[in-house]
Amino acid sequence: MRSYKRADRVSELIHAEMVRILRDIKELNHGLLTVTKVKLTDDLQTCRIFYSIIGTQEDKESTDKVLKENLKHIRFQLANTVDFRRTPTIEFKYDSSAEEAIRVFELLDKIKQEK
Numbered sequence: 001m002r003s004y005k006r007a008d009r010v011s012e013l014i015h016a017e018m019v020r021i022l023r024d025i026k027e028l029n030h031g032l033l034t035v036t037k038v039k040l041t042d043d044l045q046t047c048r049i050f051y052s053i054i055g056t057q058e059d060k061e062s063t064d065k066v067l068k069e070n071l072k073h074i075r076f077q078l079a080n081t082v083d084f085r086r087t088p089t090i091e092f093k094y095d096s097s098a099e100e101a102i103r104v105f106e107l108l109d110k111i112k113q114e115k
Helices: 006-023 057-069 069-083 098-115
Strands: 032-040 046-054 089-094
Touching: 006 032, 006 046, 006 069, 046 057, 046 098, 057 069, 057 089, 069 089
Parallel strands: 046 089
Antiparallel strands: 032 046
């Protein structure tokens, strides 16, 4: 019996390749871009790539715009590097969990200082 699903293994492969592909896009040099998670549907047809940015709000907006403009190129690069029967459609989603964690720690520090 398998201990994990095929979609999980393929997600790990896509994650590694996506980091390499995004590093080569010159317009993404605004802020620090990190691919945080890749979720792939069980039928391997849709791939959601979660990313975070360390930088200004302008950097985040610029990165979002560049990712949307280069979506076809990114999918093409993924199809060339990974041998799929059918390359999944790609959706980029901003992951705000790092910012939320920082906010929680700031609130905890504030509570600690008030005591």
